[in-house]
Amino acid sequence: MESHISATQAARTLSDVLNRVYYRREVFIVERGGQPVCRIEPAGPPRCTAGSLAELLRTGPKPDAEFWNDLERITASQLPAPETQW
Numbered sequence: 001m002e003s004h005i006s007a008t009q010a011a012r013t014l015s016d017v018l019n020r021v022y023y024r025r026e027v028f029i030v031e032r033g034g035q036p037v038c039r040i041e042p043a044g045p046p047r048c049t050a051g052s053l054a055e056l057l058r059t060g061p062k063p064d065a066e067f068w069n070d071l072e073r074i075t076a077s078q079l080p081a082p083e084t085q086w
Contacts, residue, residue, distance in 0.1 A: 001026060004036075025042050
């Protein structure tokens with residue numbers, strides 16, 4: 001079920017809105033001037049974890065030698081980064 005609330009109402013009752021989203025799995029459409037601005041809904045499971053990214057990088061296709069040569073050529077042609085006060 002979706003509930004439409006104004007941005008002002010969402011700001012004033014944010015704690016209650018978050019509790020309803022978390023505990024009741026409710027969805028809110030926040031509106032400003034009657035126009036939808038955003039949707040507040042329960043967070044789903046992560047789409048990509050660090051482990052799944054590492055596995056993808058480990059098992060994915062590897063660049064060929066020509067790519068590495070191009071990369072080295074491009075890197076060598078870059079100007080050095082300016083020194084900063086940090």
